[in-house]
Amino acid sequence: MNFSSFKKRPDIQRDILFSLRALIADNFIIQIENAPDYDMLSYQGSSDSYYVFFNSWNFRYDYESVITCEIIKTRIFEASALHAISTKLNINLDLTEKSDFLLKVQNYNSELLDEFSFGTGSDGFKLKNLKVKAVDNLEKEIHYEGSFLGNSADISPLDWGLFSTVKVLAIPLEISREPFYLSLLAEGYLNLLGGNYRLAFFIIFSAYEGFINFNGGDKQERLKDKINFTYKSKFVELNKVQTYSSVINGHDKFEELRNDVAHGREKEEFTKQMVEDLLMYVTVMMCSYDNDVRTFEDLAALLQPSS
Numbered sequence: 499m500n501f502s503s504f505k506k507r508p509d510i511q512r513d514i515l516f517s518l519r520a521l522i523a524d525n526f527i528i529q530i531e532n533a534p535d536y537d538m539l540s541y542q543g544s545s546d547s548y549y550v551f552f553n554s555w556n557f558r559y560d561y562e563s564v565i566t567c568e569i570i571k572t573r574i575f576e577a578s579a580l581h582a583i584s585t586k587l588n589i590n591l592d593l594t595e596k597s598d599f600l601l602k603v604q605n606y607n608s609e610l611l612d613e614f615s616f617g618t619g620s621d622g623f624k625l626k627n628l629k630v631k632a633v634d635n636l637e638k639e640i641h642y643e644g645s646f647l648g649n650s651a652d653i654s655p656l657d658w659g660l661f662s663t664v665k666v667l668a669i670p671l672e673i674s675r676e677p678f679y680l681s682l683l684a685e686g687y688l689n690l691l692g693g694n695y696r697l698a699f700f701i702i703f704s705a706y707e708g709f710i711n712f713n714g715g716d717k718q719e720r721l722k723d724k725i726n727f728t729y730k731s732k733f734v735e736l737n738k739v740q741t742y743s744s745v746i747n748g749h750d751k752f753e754e755l756r757n758d759v760a761h762g763r764e765k766e767e768f769t770k771q772m773v774e775d776l777l778m779y780v781t782v783m784m785c786s787y788d789n790d791v792r793t794f795e796d797l798a799a800l801l802q803p804s805s
Contacts, residue, residue: 499794499795500744500794501740501744501745501782501794504794504797504798507798510801511774511781512667513801514782515683515684516801517789517800517801518680518781518784518785518788519672519673519676519680520669520673520680520683521668521669521670521687522561522667522670523665523666523668524561524666524668525570525663525665525666526560526597526664527600527601527604527661527663527664528555528661528664529597530553530572530628530642530644530659530660530662531551531654532549532551532644532646532652532654533551533553533653533654534549534551534653535549542650544650544651545649546647546649547649548626548646548647549653550643550645551643551644551646552631552642553641554639554640554641554642555642556638557638557639557668558638560671561638561668561669561670562668562669562673562681562684563684563688564633564666564667564669565666565667565668565687565691567633567665568630568664568665568666569629569630569663570663570664570665571662572618572628572660572661573611573612573616573617573618573660573661573662574615574617574618574619574620574623574659574660575600575615575616575659575661576657576658577593577657578657579614579615580593580614582614583599583610583614587607587610589603596659596661597661600661618660622648623646623647624647624648625644625660626644626645626646626647627644627645628662629642629643630664631643635688669684677712678708679705679708679709680705682704682705683705683780683781683784686698686699686701686704686705686773687777690770690773690777693770695770695773698768699755699756699759699768699772699773700760703752703776703780705780706780706783706784707721709780709783709784710724710725714727714731722749725783728787729742729787732787738792739786739792740793740794741782741783741786741791744794745782746783748775748779749779752775752779755768755772782797
């Protein structure tokens with residue numbers, strides 16, 4: 499496998515970031531609060547009506563940032579069903595932490611979630627739609643919206659609840675305890691996805707410099723010398739290291755572009771492709787060094803899919 503074929507693997511960039519611990523793919527369960535927005539429709543009491551609701555879930559203690567978020571399945575659980583599952587699996591049930599309880603059940607035997615739930619309808623209640631509306635990484639909130647057919651008994655019910663399994667691609671909370679270059683790498687990736695290509699390029703290159711310095715390259719002055727020093731300390735014969743020799747020739751151009759940004763003398767507009775090329779170079783260099791990998795075949799075997 500050469501560099502060209504390696505780059506064409508599906509989701510390869512995310513998989514490398516996943517391996518570097520800059521990204522995490524995760525599933526979790528949240529309880530959906532369906533208190534209606536009465537500005538959309540006034541309270542109709544015991545009459546069946548269509549209601550719309552807007553709410554949010556805070557991920558401050560779960561992720562540093564959320565990149566993508568998708569509700570993949572929603573179920574109704576009655577309180578009696580939760581107690582039945584608790585008895586069946588001998589797992590303690592704390593009714594103030596029902597979402598955490600269901601996540602434990604999902605990790606143990608996900609089929610039980612379908613066995614003990616009611617889909618998205620029960621008696622007169624029917625969930626019509628539910629989707630993620632927005633992700634706010636400043637306030638650390640996932641905003642969702644939905645609608646349902648029901649009456650007063652179905653608004654914030656006490657004896658049953660709606661629970662959604664949510665899939666996210668996120669920057670892990672633990673990244674703050676990792677070397678700072680990983681936070682920079684993740685931030686650069688976020689800016690790439692957001693279309694801020696110049697800033698993304700600069701931040702990703704800064705992450706690379708931080709990585710080189712962290713691994714002993716600060717003993718040299720010129721960045722290219724730092725890189726050679728760092729990699730020769732691990733790979734004695736660099737010309738035989740495919741993951742190094744196949745990508746290092748692109749370094750000078752990347753460094754020139756970085757310096758143009760730093761000194762305000764940009765000669766060309768930054769594009770998505772330019773940033774993606776830099777990110778691939780940087781992450782291949784990081785991942786091969788961290789894992790003592792010399793070929794793209796071995797690097798590909800190392801990576802686990804992020805989705």
